[in-house]
Amino acid sequence: MMLAIGIVKGIHIIGIALWGAGLIALPLLLARHMSGDQQQEYARVRRFSHYGYTHLLTPAAVLAVAAGTGLIFLREVFVPWMFAKLVLVGGLVALHAAIGTVVVGMGEHTNERQPPHPAFFLLPAITLLGAILLVVLSKPDLGEDLVPNWLHSPREIQLPLDEVPT
Template structure:
């Protein structure tokens, strides 16, 4: 059971991360295309994002969560890995937003953005790989207090007052 779940998790991660790495390059192609070709590229990217990348991300997170509970891996390095996976989710959501905005009539995706997002995605994937393959022994005291204290992040936001 666990072996199958791991296989599903790893396969879904490969597809999800591969999709997140490919999307910025596809977004950058938008500025070089005429209206008809841009509409075709938009359909292609939407299909890729909705039919492949998003389900793979969902499956990776669900299978990973199930493995977390089945293997009872409640360690500091695993919690940091979950934080990094949260960053992948943010990258995924940003890609969805860019997909909606870049194909507007005046939409554009600067080439530098492609390289920045690709490098950020590679860095997050790299952090996840290091945490998983090395499983570093991180002491509880090495983690900042706001990550160790339940509700610390919420109390930080409570001090922020909305602008009138």
Template structure:
């Protein structure tokens, strides 16, 4: 009941923005780090102690930080889009489209973590470096749309 009251008040809006921003920063930190970890993991011998350590780090990053942060980002982001902008504005639609792409990348990375855990990765380290560049382009686009609101 308290949450329904809070979500309905204008006083909650700055708190929602803060929570959304914290979740975005956490999600982006993970989505930047995970492809780097996977790239380094690629060079390790399957079954080695180093490989097993990377598996634990990748799984914990994905499950403990990235996925919860993505969920909170979506929940508060959609609420902010509804409450603050009534889902209007071309920049907001473009931003949501880029966030959908970033969420798809998150899913791809989650699948990669599962493949690494099963020792079935078939991608080269260069693949993960290229993926890092792709996610940076998405992040730059999202931030630019939010700050500049060009249309």
């Protein structure tokens, strides 16, 4: 069991290292799409960012999330800090999708479109990655009152709708 956990955690860390590096590198690479570039140079940079996103960044993200999901059950970490981490990971996934939207946009509008300033993606990427690492490495005791009490138990309230006919 210990060996299995070690292997899955190793896969998780490799996936995260690649994903995190990609979320930092891709905005920098996108900023190299210069509108004044010759078509050939533009196509070269664009192909690199496109394949980087589809063949490295996205598979790394899937690997990291899949291994992380496996770890939740292997290590039975159904604890508040884990859920706080998952909320932050949700932000990282949204950022991943936003970067992907720019990658696609650059391809569909030849070299007319300018990517946003790299800081637009870099700032949230570094903040989220740092915050996740802080949470997962310090495993803070967030207590049970992370959410209001009424969310912990059923309210026994009927929906204001007629019963669905059978």
